[in-house]
Amino acid sequence: MSRFQRTLIGLFCAAVALWLVAPTLIIVPISFAEKKSLAFPPDGFSLQWYANLIRNPEWSNSILNSLQIAAIVSVVATVIGTLAAIGIARMKPRGGGVIRAILITPMIVPGVVMAIGIYAVYLDHQLVGSLTGYVAAHSMLAIPFVIIAVGASLSVFDTRLETAAASLGASRITTFFTITLPLIAPGVLSGLLFAFVTSFDEVIVALFINSPSRKTLPVQIFASMTRDSDPTVAAVGTLIFLLTSFIIAAGLWFGTRRRRA
Amino acid sequence: MRDLISIRRNPVLLTVPAVLLLLVALGYPLAQVVLRSFTDPQPGLDNYIWFFSRPVNLTVFWRTFEVSAWVTLLCLILGYPYAWMMTAVGPRMRMLMILCVLVPFWVSGVVRTLAWVILLQDSGVINRVIMALGFEKLRLIRTQTGVIIGMTQVLLPFMIMPLYAVMRGIDLRLVQAAQSLGARPALSFLQIYLPLSLPGILGGAVIVFILGLGFYITPALLGGPRATMLSTLAQQQVLQQLNWGRGGAMGVILLVSTLLLLAVAARFTRRRYQIAGGSK
Numbered sequence: 294m295s296r297f298q299r300t301l302i303g304l305f306c307a308a309v310a311l312w313l314v315a316p317t318l319i320i321v322p323i324s325f326a327e328k329k330s331l332a333f334p335p336d337g338f339s340l341q342w343y344a345n346l347i348r349n350p351e352w353s354n355s356i357l358n359s360l361q362i363a364a365i366v367s368v369v370a371t372v373i374g375t376l377a378a379i380g381i382a383r384m385k386p387r388g389g390g391v392i393r394a395i396l397i398t399p400m401i402v403p404g405v406v407m408a409i410g411i412y413a414v415y416l417d418h419q420l421v422g423s424l425t426g427y428v429a430a431h432s433m434l435a436i437p438f439v440i441i442a443v444g445a446s447l448s449v450f451d452t453r454l455e456t457a458a459a460s461l462g463a464s465r466i467t468t469f470f471t472i473t474l475p476l477i478a479p480g481v482l483s484g485l486l487f488a489f490v491t492s493f494d495e496v497i498v499a500l501f502i503n504s505p506s507r508k509t510l511p512v513q514i515f516a517s518m519t520r521d522s523d524p525t526v527a528a529v530g531t532l533i534f535l536l537t538s539f540i541i542a543a544g545l546w547f548g549t550r551r552r553r554a
Numbered sequence: 555m556r557d558l559i560s561i562r563r564n565p566v567l568l569t570v571p572a573v574l575l576l577l578v579a580l581g582y583p584l585a586q587v588v589l590r591s592f593t594d595p596q597p598g599l600d601n602y603i604w605f606f607s608r609p610v611n612l613t614v615f616w617r618t619f620e621v622s623a624w625v626t627l628l629c630l631i632l633g634y635p636y637a638w639m640m641t642a643v644g645p646r647m648r649m650l651m652i653l654c655v656l657v658p659f660w661v662s663g664v665v666r667t668l669a670w671v672i673l674l675q676d677s678g679v680i681n682r683v684i685m686a687l688g689f690e691k692l693r694l695i696r697t698q699t700g701v702i703i704g705m706t707q708v709l710l711p712f713m714i715m716p717l718y719a720v721m722r723g724i725d726l727r728l729v730q731a732a733q734s735l736g737a738r739p740a741l742s743f744l745q746i747y748l749p750l751s752l753p754g755i756l757g758g759a760v761i762v763f764i765l766g767l768g769f770y771i772t773p774a775l776l777g778g779p780r781a782t783m784l785s786t787l788a789q790q791q792v793l794q795q796l797n798w799g800r801g802g803a804m805g806v807i808l809l810v811s812t813l814l815l816l817a818v819a820a821r822f823t824r825r826r827y828q829i830a831g832g833s834k
Contacts, residue, residue, distance in 0.1 A: 306636045313655065317665065332677060395573050404770055405785040407807045409802060410583025527672075538657055
């Protein structure tokens with residue numbers, strides 16, 4: 294390939310990278326707008342929309358709800374998903390493959406179809422707007438990410454280490470906590486982060502099962518966007534963007550550390 | 555202690571909590587959707603007959619496929635060179651390119667769609683640039699074009715990752731061998747590199763197309779009544795019309811389309827591997 298062609302493709306890729314990242318960044322200046330408008334570029338500078346996030350209970354409550362749900366979901370999904378990933382790894386390839394395929398189905402079922410069904414069931418069992426309801430639905434959605442992340446760690450895990458520990462007299466539980474878990478910890482940790490983000494960002498199911506007293510942040514953002522041009526959505530979007538970037542950077546850092554170890 | 559021994563013999567026991575949760579939180583709800591589509595308000599195929607006899611529904615149905623097809627094609631055109639470049643650059647540059655793909659991948663879809671609303675609105679940045687260049691103002695928001703633009707950006711990472719995963723494993727010596735035997739670069743690309751990258755193309759295309767079919771947020775916020783997709787229609791039936799049967803039928807149609815596509819793709823991939831004589 295000639296130098297010219299390579300430069301051409303390089304420029305094309307730079308444009309693609311820009312198109313992937315830049316549009317989202319436009320919300321940052323808008324979050325500092327002075328007037329209540331989503332026009333770009335914004336006039337003036339103010340922090341009122343950030344203040345609004347704390348002062349307005351609609352926003353602050355939905356943020357707290359989302360954080361609470363995501364925190365519980367990340368623990369529940371990580372525990373259940375890690376157990377499942379270990380089970381799959383120890384099963385015979387054929388059976389393990391089937392179970393894995395079944396557990397990953399939430400990734401391919403269209404969101405609205407799930408949401409309608411979950412809403413129907415929750416209405417029948419008074420679970421609409423309940424913490425249990427959110428946690429069950431979001432954990433189900435997050436488990437595939439945990440299984441994939443932990444599964445990747447387990448695929449490079451040498452099971453002879455467990456045999457060695459057992460032959461030296463360690464019990465199954467001791468072996469798990471002192472040998473297996475530390476070695477697959479990077480996978481478990483990235484699974485935990487993915488589970489948190491999955492729950493924190495989930496909107497379709499939450500749109501159906503929310504109640505006025507318990508709304509999640511994405512639902513609040515969606516409602517605000519369909520209602521008016523309130524730059525508070527840009528302020529909260531900026532914060533989510535920073536938080537997510539931070540979490541991914543942490544995830545990548547742990548990922549590369551594992552390879553070096 | 556006996557429990558632990560049985561776990562050791564039957565590792566499938568470890569997957570029981572996950573499978574149970576899946577059955578309760580997904581299996582049972584999906585069964586309800588299917589059931590209601592056939593029984594609400596009365597038993598029979600009424601909801602499906604209604605769906606396929608209304609031209610409005612069929613328009614939305616085809617539009618859903620059309621939009622997904624456009625988005626898949628655009629993602630492939632944008633993602634293929636990008637994924638190739640990721641295999642050709644040094645580790646530092648590659649990390650930066652991966653980051654550019656991953657950050658939007660995990661930044662909430664709602665927030666990214668918000669950015670597109672701001673960019674595409676009638677008095678938005680894109681329209682102002684267009685008018686400054688002396689062209690007519692374009693209607694972008696609440697149109698199919700707007701939906702396609704937004705969805706392509708949200709779904710592009712799902713195309714790039716499988717492409718990159720496959721391209722990373724392609725042995726470039728095969729391309730060099732072809733060229734050393736006199737094949738021109740274009741020919742060696744078409745005959746060697748492209749066929750070898752086909753599993754990635756197929757994998758990425760299937761994921762993007764399937765996710766596109768079920769897209770809800772982006773079409774709901776960027777599209778208007780003239781750009782409604784199947785998900786929005788199903789949601790309206792359930793939440794606004796309280797018509798569980800019709801909404802359920804739409805959901806089942808969406809789900810069946812998705813599963814059929816997956817089945818076809820799985821078959822196609824298997825056959826390709828056989829032709830290629832792959833060992834996997």
